[in-house]
Amino acid sequence: MSSTLQQRELAITLWRQTWPMAIGVLALLGFQLVDSAFIARLGTAPLAAQSFTFPLSFLIIGIQVGMGIAIAALISRALGGNEHDRAKRLSCLVLLAGGGIIGVICIGLWLFHAPVFRQLGADTTALAYIRIYWGPQLLSAWLGALLYFMYSVFRAYGNTRLPGKMMVLSSVANLVLDPLLIFGVGSWEGWGLPGAAWASCIAFTLGLVITTQKLIRKQWVARAGIWEEARRSWRPYMGIAAPAMVSQLMPPLASMLTISVVAGLGDTQVAAWGLASRLETLSLMVILAMTMSLPPWLGRCYGAGDWGQIQQLMRLALKVALAWQLTLGVLLALCAPWLAMALAGTPNVQSELTLLVRFLLPSYAALGVCMLVVSAGNALGWPLRAMLLSSARLFVFYLPCLWAGAQLAGWLGLAAGAALGNLLAGLFAWIVLRRILSRPERQAGYSA
Template sequence: MTDDEQTGLSRRIWQQTWPMTLGVLSLLGFNLVDSVFVARLGTEPLAAQSFTFPLVFLTIGIQVGMGIAIAALISRAIGAGQEERAGRLGVLVLTGGGAVMAALALLLWAVQDPAFALLGASDRLREVIRPFWTVQLCASWVGAMAYFGYSLFRAHGNTRFPGTMMMVTSLVNLVLDPILIFGLGPVPALGLEGAAWASLAAFSLGGLITALALRGRGWLERDDVLREVRESAGPFAAIAGPAMVSQLMPPLAAMLATGLVARLGESAVAAWGLTSRLESFSIVLVLGMTMALPPWLGRCYGGGRWQEVERVMATAARMVVFWQLGLGLVLAVLAAPLAGLLVEDGAVRDHLTVLIRFLPPSYGLLGVCMLVVSASNALGWPVRAMTISFLRLFACYLPLLSLGAWLGGLTGLAIGAALGNTLAGAMAWLGYRRALAGTR
């Protein structure tokens, strides 16, 4: 590929990615803002919120797994010229996805006490979590429905609308957070629970606007939906099953990691929760690519354009490595002032400084691993994607994190996690190259 072709491809990738990058940035930004505002309430509310992150990631994992499967099937149908089938699949993602996410929300509400006790939350913290968790689960369901709507736009090659809606919901949450958490005028201070109400209001607005935007586009086809269920059940399960398992493994690993960190005290848990939010914020380019590129790759798969797949992936991987390595080094240098900006408590600030110094520089190869997993689902390799996710978390990340914590406490834990991310990225890229060679 010539330099001009490389530049042109990089520009196309960026054009597809930047709307989703800005959208994810704003969405994750309001999650980080949630934690910053909650941190002003004290260490106990922040620790309570941090204990909910693994289960929140669980709900997100299932909704993303379903979205991956449907987006892959829709983009492949479009690539093969099957527009009516793409419309029927659009109806299925909204109805079936909503039912599954509602059942999950009810289950997580019913098992909250034993779940949070298993994570290490004390009786007092579980009392703090309970009212917040009820509203947060409602917000998660509404957010999932909005996400399924965004997935339809992405599958049809439109990344600007979902990116814009993510920014809108972020701004609404940003405005409502301080009002509902601390109170303003006639609005009472709701404390930690106010953060969940702000999220619910923001996601509700996003879902309403998305529903109105879908009207009249012809992307939803109700005729022969039952026949489509029968025909697509097998292909859907072949993608969604491994994709869901892949998406469920990170929250499971997060629960195990949180339980390990809990042995180091509530201040360590609070710092770990903030680091998790900061991690998502700092890999926003990767997250944007994992949302924007799979529909493109799926259309290539439907049309048999494997050389284009190879060029797109190579260019995207280079972009990820260079960007994340540079950003990671900047964050490592600014770790102390950044931690001081995010939290006031001295112990939490010291822990957060250590975590920021070691983890962000490893996000370059972590991003490559995430890109390979996302692409594998779009390219008809769901089992490979699941295998890579498993090896990343349970053969690289958690063992090295645990070993580091045993040898060096929180500092050792941070170093072990960074080494795990690096090893996982190298392993994932080698696996992708072997799979791609098999298509020739």
């Protein structure tokens, strides 16, 4: 087969694997942005209160994603080695253990929420809003984690269509419920800020009911021999999960530090930063979809020892990421005033959000490169390097540049510093990947 034909087939397969997840991610992140847009209509104080909860919400997501990365890697490797019964046992393990671990974390975050949010800079008014919102939000986080673990199993088996469809269905349900539960209908005034969290709870529950039925029908889960499998697999699982979770926990930790810096500039800036955070994840939908669809594929190639295809896949993925993200970032930066007007409820927040969009959105092309390299690392047997790269992105490049910019030029400097940090991190990740893939024979069996 010629090289051009092979690359064309890889591109078609990558498209088929990625587009369902891209649509699903767009829908899922879109409803989070819709949440924030509706809450912005309640006023600056409720929006700022929700923004304070983002770092801890990202903490839960980071843990669940780290666990999902590990289990998807092990399942895909088992499938690549024709160990189908083991793959079923691993699927059952992640659902049971993952649900229990995330549940314990949510309980702890509820019990200690007041001192944590005070440390993040929340004042008395923000804490009053957080207190009524945080309970249902933690419940929705737990339900969302269970659903994510099921999606991880489907992705490991190469099925990205069902997770994509379910993300869309959950998002539509949330979109319908949001205005009803936040603002009410008829004589009922609604629940205000907590209504957004309850809408997510109902939407995730609907997704869980349907996905569970599909998973049972596929017979991709087996309980027989699960404890023996747990004893056999916990070391390789933790070898991937621990670095992956640390990598995924870095962004929430960085987000906590960032929100502390932003809080010193005022509630308007906190509200604008919260909207920008939602817009960031939405604008990265294609990158996020590839971080979900690409690792299981890479894991199967890794299990089969096919490093030639791994190199081709990574080159293709990075080209797609750069072209798509840079084009989207420039277009959104040009439309920044109108985008801010659609999302923000007050002129002051609109002005601050416009500045963030113009600086940050184009820089996400470089951020996308770094995200793909980190996700590939967890699938290709070097999770420790992926963790160190994720740490460097945030604590060597992003946060120092953001902090220095804020000290030198306030809000403008903060936006410019964050963008510079993303650019430096993307360049560093590209250099690291080139060095690793230039010597693939040294990576097989190298776990760092």
